[in-house]
Amino acid sequence: MRLSAVLALLLVGFALSGCGSRPDSGAAARPSPETTNSVTQPVVPVPSADVAETQAAPQQEELAWAGQVPQPQAFEAVATEGMAIPTERPVALMTPDNPATAARPGRRAQIYSRQFRDAHPINFGSRSPRKLAVHGVDISRWQGEIDWDKLRTQGANFAYIKATDGGDHLDPMFRKNWKRAKEAGLKRGAYHFFYWCRTAGEQADWFIRNVPRDPQALPPVIDVEYNGESSCKRRISRAKVLEKMQVFMDKLERHYGQRPVIYTAPDFYRDNLDGEFKNHPFWLRSVAAHPSKVYPGRKWLFWQYSGSGLSHGVEGRIDLNVFHGSEEDWHGWVAGL
Template sequence: MRFSAVSAIVLACLTVSGCGSSSSRNNVTAEQPSRETTSSVARAASPVPSANVGAIASQAPPQQEMLAWARPAPEAQAFAPVSRTIGMPVPSERPIAMITPDNPAIEATPGTRGQIYGHRFRDAKPINFGSRSPRKLAVHGVDVSRWQGEINWEKLRTQGANFAYIKATDGGDHLDPMFKKNWRKAKQAGLKRGAYHFFYWCRTAGEQADWFIRNVPREADALPPVIDVEWNGESSCKRRPSRERVLEKMRVFMDKLERHYGQRPIIYTAPDFYRDNLRGELLDYPFWLRSVAAHPSKVYPGRKWIFWQYSGSGLSHGVDGRIDLNVFHGSEEDWHDWVAARST
């Protein structure tokens, strides 16, 4: 009788203790986060270099009589890249805390206007452009190729490179060996960037367009593609087609790019080639003009333009050697509006 009573008491205690322990384990398990992830949760990419914030350029009154902004081609919407979200949406009742990288990218989020960095370039051969100096325009940029070597894009941006045109291809079989790296790094540094093709007069226009399209990605935030047309005495191709043939080849190339990228290409040219082939022609295309000794209005009278290459001897932190300097024709507000129109 005494043994039975003690046993009953011990048994009751063990039962109570077991229930308490089980409850405690359940509570601990419920408080720990699940280690499972789903494909709808995108992992953060590796951190990208950040850039120091520079001074904002003062806005100079734009020379409105020379503006030549290209409107999107009528069929542009049909070819514009479409942004899609891949994977199932994350349930709103279980928000996921995202960890911000130590060095977040400085690229502006869609729909916002990025900072404009003021002009801080130097020039090995400075030119006095008088009252119409490019320094009075707000948005400066550069164009680069393999000859600039390794570029520190973050430093280059804070020096005043708000945009960059990057050499991609020439002819029908040559890819600039630095294009892919420059394309990626310029975007990471927050520059608006576009690609250009050096046109080779000894290959068909269709072959060259196909080669450019094969190597330059179609991205919603890219600037319009550029066709670089000029006489190059150092080229292995010595052919100089007639004016009619030049215009025919250019149109074939540009039409093909416009259909693919949904943006009208920009024409880059130099004074002698312009004089021989483009004066009074292609008035419905935007132009990027090389003019390193005088204002474009003197070298290309009557021609509207969107970019002006005003120096081939620029100096800047972030680049060893010289670099081409360019400026957009308009104010900061004009620039933001023009970029927004290209991105939709």
């Protein structure tokens, strides 16, 4: 009887020690490896910014330049509730018949003439972009390290810099490009590649979180187009496209005090934007003909006329753009921002 009691006590002790070593069922699960990114991950290395320039001690500083992080909208329908849209839009940010306005007194930035080359030049005839005075570029991580001073003297008087796409992707070169373009004297703005599988409110919050509110910057840009390489394969209705764009643009306009510019391409414009957003400035891609032939009746502010530009200061090809107006028009438009 005594031996049986001892054995029983030993068995109870082993059972209790086994319970103590069992993992806690209430412990936090590991983070999911899934990412929701509108850009398919490349199979080749891409340039990234220097660690010293991109790594910040506090995590908040690494992600957010523009102050407190706005809360994402749960549903797009509530994105406009309780947030009044300005009834008076800044006239200089629309696309006027003639963009010239009276410039404020002050020193004007030098305008450099176009020195770019083109790997696949197009003859645009009598309406060549060469006849317009103020040229610029748009860039992203794919241009790698840029000599901004040299690029400017080649004719890049302005630059639109890739900032974000979707609701979670920040171009790794954005901070460096944003800083160095300004140091080189270019007028610069930021653009967002719109991702149709995320809500517009989330995407606007992400852009605001990462792009500084700089009164000297060009208006923000929403890039809307079809992208066969995107991980989002959805083709939503025209009505839904317009609704999403409106939510996104209204939110940016409230935050930055500037009406966003719409960048688009011919096929997307034909299916979704023809006749829409008449009070918004447009930036049109048209690499084979003048915009008046590809987008009849549409006023435009910027024209992307080449995707195969070549320039000192940049390795490889670069997109070339031009402002719709004279040098005087440019100075007047910039002064009104």
